[in-house]
Every structure is written in structure tokens, then in C-alpha cells.
Amino acid sequence: MYRKNLILLSMLVILISSCDESCKHKSNDSYVIIGKQMPELSSDLQSPEVLWAYGRLSDVQVSPDGKKLLFGVSYYSIEQNKGNRELYLMNPDGSDLIQLTHSPKSEFNALWRPDGKKIGFLSSASGSVQLWEINADGSDLQQISEIEGGMGGFSYSPEQSKILFIKDVLIENPFAALYEGLPKASGRINNDLMYRHWDHWVDAYSHIFIADYGDAKVSNEKDIMKDEAWGSPLSPFGGMEQISWSPDGKTIAYTCKKKSGLEYTISTNSDIYIYHLDEGNTENLSEGMMGFDMAPVFSPDGMKIAWESMERDGYESDKTRLIIYDIENDEITDHSSDFDQNASGLTWKGNSEIFFTSAHLGSYEIFSLDIAGGQFRQLTEGIHNYRSIALAGETLITTRQSMSMPTEIYSVDPKDGTATQISFTNKELLDQISMGKVEKRWIKTTDNKEMLTWVIYPPHFDPAKKYPALLYCQGGPQSMVSQFWSYRWNFQMMAANGYIIVAPNRRGVPGFGQAWNEQISGDYGGQNMKDYLSAIDEVSKEEFIDNDRLGAIGASYGGFSVFWLAGNHNKRFKAFIAHDGMFNFESQYLETEEVWFTEWDLGGAFWEKDNEVAMKSYANSPHKFIEKWDTPILVIHGELDYRIAYTQGMSAFNAAILRGVPAEFLFFPDENHWVLSPQNGILWQRTFYNWLDKWLK
Numbered sequence: 279m280y281r282k283n284l285i286l287l288s289m290l291v292i293l294i295s296s297c298d299e300s301c302k303h304k305s306n307d308s309y310v311i312i313g314k315q316m317p318e319l320s321s322d323l324q325s326p327e328v329l330w331a332y333g334r335l336s337d338v339q340v341s342p343d344g345k346k347l348l349f350g351v352s353y354y355s356i357e358q359n360k361g362n363r364e365l366y367l368m369n370p371d372g373s374d375l376i377q378l379t380h381s382p383k384s385e386f387n388a389l390w391r392p393d394g395k396k397i398g399f400l401s402s403a404s405g406s407v408q409l410w411e412i413n414a415d416g417s418d419l420q421q422i423s424e425i426e427g428g429m430g431g432f433s434y435s436p437e438q439s440k441i442l443f444i445k446d447v448l449i450e451n452p453f454a455a456l457y458e459g460l461p462k463a464s465g466r467i468n469n470d471l472m473y474r475h476w477d478h479w480v481d482a483y484s485h486i487f488i489a490d491y492g493d494a495k496v497s498n499e500k501d502i503m504k505d506e507a508w509g510s511p512l513s514p515f516g517g518m519e520q521i522s523w524s525p526d527g528k529t530i531a532y533t534c535k536k537k538s539g540l541e542y543t544i545s546t547n548s549d550i551y552i553y554h555l556d557e558g559n560t561e562n563l564s565e566g567m568m569g570f571d572m573a574p575v576f577s578p579d580g581m582k583i584a585w586e587s588m589e590r591d592g593y594e595s596d597k598t599r600l601i602i603y604d605i606e607n608d609e610i611t612d613h614s615s616d617f618d619q620n621a622s623g624l625t626w627k628g629n630s631e632i633f634f635t636s637a638h639l640g641s642y643e644i645f646s647l648d649i650a651g652g653q654f655r656q657l658t659e660g661i662h663n664y665r666s667i668a669l670a671g672e673t674l675i676t677t678r679q680s681m682s683m684p685t686e687i688y689s690v691d692p693k694d695g696t697a698t699q700i701s702f703t704n705k706e707l708l709d710q711i712s713m714g715k716v717e718k719r720w721i722k723t724t725d726n727k728e729m730l731t732w733v734i735y736p737p738h739f740d741p742a743k744k745y746p747a748l749l750y751c752q753g754g755p756q757s758m759v760s761q762f763w764s765y766r767w768n769f770q771m772m773a774a775n776g777y778i779i780v781a782p783n784r785r786g787v788p789g790f791g792q793a794w795n796e797q798i799s800g801d802y803g804g805q806n807m808k809d810y811l812s813a814i815d816e817v818s819k820e821e822f823i824d825n826d827r828l829g830a831i832g833a834s835y836g837g838f839s840v841f842w843l844a845g846n847h848n849k850r851f852k853a854f855i856a857h858d859g860m861f862n863f864e865s866q867y868l869e870t871e872e873v874w875f876t877e878w879d880l881g882g883a884f885w886e887k888d889n890e891v892a893m894k895s896y897a898n899s900p901h902k903f904i905e906k907w908d909t910p911i912l913v914i915h916g917e918l919d920y921r922i923a924y925t926q927g928m929s930a931f932n933a934a935i936l937r938g939v940p941a942e943f944l945f946f947p948d949e950n951h952w953v954l955s956p957q958n959g960i961l962w963q964r965t966f967y968n969w970l971d972k973w974l975k
Contacts, residue, residue, distance in 0.1 A: 326963030372700030470539030476514035477950035483509035595756030637789035751832030784809035803898025833857035845903025916949035
């Protein structure tokens with residue numbers, strides 16, 4: 279659950295590696311080809327094997343002279359249950375595409391050196407993750423770092439005399455003496471909270487290091503956060519976008535939440551810090567700003583810093599504001615005070631304009647801010663999501679996706695928003711597949727408001743036929759049902775399997791004003807559930823919908839939604855699928871690692887009997903309605919999910935069986951809140967459709 283910043287998510291995709299047909303992956307002292315695997319296709323997107331055949335493009339970097347684009351593409355091997363990521367170059371018009379690397383290990387965090395003569399990237403080709411460099415023609419590949427323990431990310435200083443990198447620093451164990459003579463002891467002693475996070479036990483912090491760079495060598499590294507008991511970037515999704523150099527290379531701006539234990543788990547209050555290389559001192563720029571502050575970016579003249587900011591502590595889905603700090607005048611300005619949208623992925627154009635992406639009415643579009651005039655302008659509009667922005671001269675280089683196409687590179691004219699596709703990573707596959715129609719509907723809710731709902735039809739849709747329909751319940755909870763392309767919750771694949779998908783932007787999602795987004799907090803089981811039912815009831819009036827074959831599906835908050843609907847749907851649905859959902863709110867409050875979420879959205883602890891908001895929330899816990907469960911349900915959960923512990927899914931499954939309700943439990947001991955490995959992903963899909971086909975076909 280929880281709203282996920284698109285940039286951070288794309289960073290994670292980079293690290294989940296893969297490769298193309300000329301890549302070789304070393305295994306058991308022999309090379310096994312991992313490449314573009316063309317599965318058997320009909321004219322429709324029907325099988326999970328097709329999903330895993332797509333190349334996953336990410337992390338576009340424009341050369342300093344604006345004449346070349348650098349990016350990575352990942353391909354997976356189902357047989358090997360792994361993959362690899364290679365680097366590519368092409369011109370900004372899409373011509374002269376070449377594959378830059380051909381290695382058995384993934385390359386990521388690829389950057390142009392400031393002089394444009396080299397490309398640096400991280401790879402574990404030598405064992406640990408180290409910095410490598412290569413010429414733009416693919417020659418002179420060299421490993422230039424030997425950092426003990428490896429790197430997690432890096433960037434060059436603008437004048438090219440230093441690099442900064444991030445590396446994990448082990449936390450000192452205060453109970454070390456108790457383990458003496460016990461090398462095989464596996465017990466963990468904890469005396470504070472945040473001892474585990476997302477999918478890992480917290481044994482280390484990520485610190486920022488600075489090192490000298492020259493003569494193809496990295497040396498004299500220095501931990502600028504030495505002896506600090508916290509990390510940067512923010513775990514678990516933060517990347518190098520949370521750290522930036524000043525144009526003169528004399529200061530570093532970075533994001534950090536300088537808290538630990540209980541204080542960390544109940545607060546979202548991160549800040550923007552400046553480290554001065556010459557003086558060796560650090561200052562807090564956003565002190566007194568109580569919510570998330572992150573992703574600082576210097577203006578080209580170095581006189582201003584822009585960053586993304588939330589106002590309220592403990593609220594991870596507050597409006598993401600565009601803040602600009604004037605260094606000379608020591609003045610902070612909130613430019614979003616009259617802009618009722620989020621602003622993410624800030625990109626300077628000169629010193630007077632900033633481009634960014636924002637959730638808006640069901641899609642992520644590109645906007646700009648004229649700083650001097652304070653005017654916002656929407657550049658793009660359509661049925662798509664823009665995911666990133668970079669500048670190549672006067673042209674914007676962007677990545678874009680939709681429910682009908684995975685991520686590709688586009689050039690966008692900032693004057694009129696005209697977009698031109700310039701990469702075609704998956705053209706060979708897409709040309710063989712018929713996609714279903716994606717329709718935008720506005721549906722009236724029970725409180726007489728208009729709600730955008732996406733309806734996705736099967737390919738070759740025939741209105742004379744009767745189709746089963748699936749209500750898609752979104753996670754987050756504050757996460758817009760946008761034009762995302764998913765390798766798990768893929769609407770086109772569901773449609774190709776003969777289902778009509780109804781995907782409402784119910785109460786509690788961004789892109790429709792902050793009031794719409796915030797209504798859900800403290801009202802789980804309330805208006806947003808009515809919104810779900812309004813959507814499926816309205817679309818089900820169509821003659822081509824078979825009302826005896828309706829299902830509801832969802833993950834995270836969507837999984838909770840399915841559990842709640844299972845006890846409150848009044849016989850509407852014939853099958854449910856819930857992945858990583860909350861089943862028992864009282865247990866969830868005590869099991870999750872980031873307690874600020876349950877504090878804010880549930881309203882407090884379940885023992886606060888005088889807290890009316892909290893008591894209302896806990897009264898709507900799905901386990902309170904288990905006596906009404908009577909519909910077949912598939913429950914899915916991962917053991918490494920520390921956000922919503924797997925015991926939530928296990929409890930729901932056990933309850934269903936004890937109630938005599940037909941149920942299955944798909945359990946992954948090695949997956950977290952998501953499903954990331956190829957074979958597990960295919961097992962997920964096969965189980966998903968086997969269940970739906972059993973009860974709805």
C-alpha cells in the first residue's frame with residue numbers, strides 16, 4: 279500500500295535487471311543466452327509469458343551537448359528466472375540506435391560524464407557493485423573504483439574533480455557481547471521500532487560519500503554523514519534523485535530524515551540539507567517544514583534550489599508542493615499555494631522555468647511553472663502517463679506509457695505539447711497484438727459527484743455478447759488509477775482473457791483536487807466503498823455485461839477493499855481476489871513498520887476508545903464482517919511484505935476456510951509487497967486466471 283512516487287518506482291525497475299538477444303549471462307561456468315524471447319502469440323495479449331517478453335526501458339539521460347540519448351533496457355529469461363540490463367545510445371530523433379554494452383551483468387545508474395567524453399555506470403561484473411566507464415562508441419571499458427562493500431548509486435561533480443556515491447554503513451549492534459561464542463545464533467534482539475523496513479531487516483544505513491576523481495580512478499573517499507545514525511536517500515525507495523550537486527561543485531543538497539527508532543516510524547518529517555565541501559559543515563534548509571521534503575535540484579546558475587515538499591507531518595499523501603529556495607535572499611517560496619495538484623520530477627529550463635509531471639484527471643501530464651510570473655501551464659493532454667522529463671536543447675525528452683503500451687521515449691515540443699515517439703523497444707511484439715479499447719467514463723456517485731472510471735474492453739469486442747466484468751480496486755490508497763502499464767495488474771491482459779475491466783478513481787486518489795484525495799482518511803469502509811459500487815453498478819447496466827459473472831480484484835489497499843466488499847457486497851460478486859490486503863486493522867496497526875500511515879489514515883490506535891475517528895475505522899475492519907462471507911476468494915501474500923504482514927492474508931484465508939467459503943491461498947516466501955521474479959510472476963498470473971475462469975466463466 280501507500281502512494282509510490284513514480285520516479286522512485288522507475289528507479290527500482292532499473293535495479294530489477296534484464297537483457298537483449300546479444301547479451302550472455304554466466305551460470306555454472308557456461309554462458310546461457312538470455313534475450314528477446316518471442317512467445318507463441320495469437321492476435322491478443324493472452325499469456326503471462328508475453329508480458330515477460332517485453333523490454334523494460336528506463337532512465338533516459340541526455341548528453342551534455344544534447345546530441346545523444348543514453349538509456350537502459352531490461353529483458354528477462356523465464357527459464358533462468360532472472361535477467362540483465364544493457365545500455366543503449368541513439369540520437370534525439372530516434373536514429374542511429376546502438377547497443378553500448380554486452381555483458382553478463384546488469385548496468386545501471388548510467389550517467390554522462392560532464393565533459394561528454396565518457397559514460398559512467400554501476401555494475402557488479404567484478405563481484406561487488408563498482409563504477410565503470412566506457413567511451414560512447416563502446417570502447418575502452420574500465421573499472422575505475424574499488425570501494426569496499428560497493429556502491430549503491432553515484433554522480434559526477436560538475437567540474438569533474440570528484441564523485442559522490444552512496445554506500446551502506448553497518449549499524450553497531452548494542453547487544454554484540456551477548457553473541458560471543460555463538461556464530462550460528464540466528465536470534466535478533468531489538469529494543470526500538472523500525473527494526474525492519476519494507477522487505478529487509480534494518481542492519482545498515484545508506485550514507486553519502488565524496489571521493490576524488492581523476493586519471494580514471496576513484497580515491498580518498500570520505501563519509502560526509504560519519505557517525506550519523508540515519509541514512510540518505512530515504513529508504514526504501516529513495517535514489518540518486520534525492521541528492522544533487524551545485525553547479526560549481528562546492529555544495530551537495532540531499533534528502534534525509536534525521537530520526538531513528540520510534541521517532542522515525544511515526545514521522546514523515548524529512549528535510550533538505552546542504553553540505554559544504556570546503557568547510558565540511560551541514561545546514562538544514564527546511565527546518566520547521568514538518569512533512570516530507572525531498573529531491574532537491576539546483577538552478578543552472580546555482581542561485582536557487584527547488585524541491586518537492588509536503589506540509590503535514592505523518593501524512594505521506596499530502597499535496598506535493600513545488601518549493602523554491604532563494605539562496606542569496608535566504609527565502610523559501612511555496613509556488614503551489616494556488617495549484618491544487620502535485621508536482622514531481624522537477625526539471626529546470628534555464629533559471630526561470632521548471633517542468634514537472636502531475637497527476638491530473640486520470641493521467642500524468644507535463645506541466646511548467648513560470649517562476650517570475652507564478653503561472654502554471656499544462657503542456658500535454660491525452661490517454662497516457664508521462665514518467666520523466668529531460669532537456670535536449672529546446673526539446674523535452676520524456677518517457678511515456680499507457681494501459682496499452684509499455685514505456686517508450688518521446689520528444690515533446692514545450693510550446694504546444696506535440697509528442698513524437700522516438701524509441702520502439704517493443705514494436706515487434708506490439709505489432710502482433712490487438713489491444714482492447716480503453717474508455718473514459720464519468721459516473722455519478724452516491725453523493726452526486728462525478729467520478730472518472732476507466733473501462734477496458736476485450737479485443738474484438740462484440741456488444742451483442744455477454745461478458746464477465748471485474749471491478750478493479752486500486753491500492754495506495756492515495757494512488758490514482760492512471761494510464762499505467764503493469765506487469766502484474768495488466769488490464770489489457772485481463773481484457774484479452776475475456777473480461778471487461780471497471781477501474782474507478784474512487785475517493786482517496788490524487789489528480790482530482792486535494793479534497794477528493796483526502797476524503798478517504800478516517801473513512802475506510804465509507805464513501806470510497808460506495809464509489810466502487812457506484813462504478814460497477816452503473817457499468818453493469820450495459821446489455822453486454824453479465825451481472826451473474828462479476829468479480830472484484832485488488833492489491834494492497836485494493837486487497838483490503840476486496841476483503842471489505844466480501845462482507846458487504848449484497849450478492850453482487852461471484853468471485854474475489856485479494857493480494858497483500860489488510861484484513862484485521864488492530865493487527866495491522868501493530869505489525870506495520872511505518873506507523874505514521876495507520877496513525878493518520880485510521881485516525882490512531884485501537885485502544886484510544888475516546889477517539890471517534892479511530893473507533894469508526896476499526897469498526898470497519900474486514901474481519902468484523904467475516905460472518906457475511908459467502909463468496910469464493912483467492913488470497914495472495916508475500917512473506918517478505920513488512921508493510922502489510924503476511925499474517926493478514928493468512929488470517930483471511932483461514933477465516934474463509936473455517937466459514938466454509940471456497941478459498942485458495944497463494945503464498946510467496948521470497949516476495950515482498952510486489953511479485954518481482956519471472957517464474958513467481960507467471961505463477962501469479964496462472965493462479966489469477968485459473969481462479970477467475972473457475973468462478974466467472
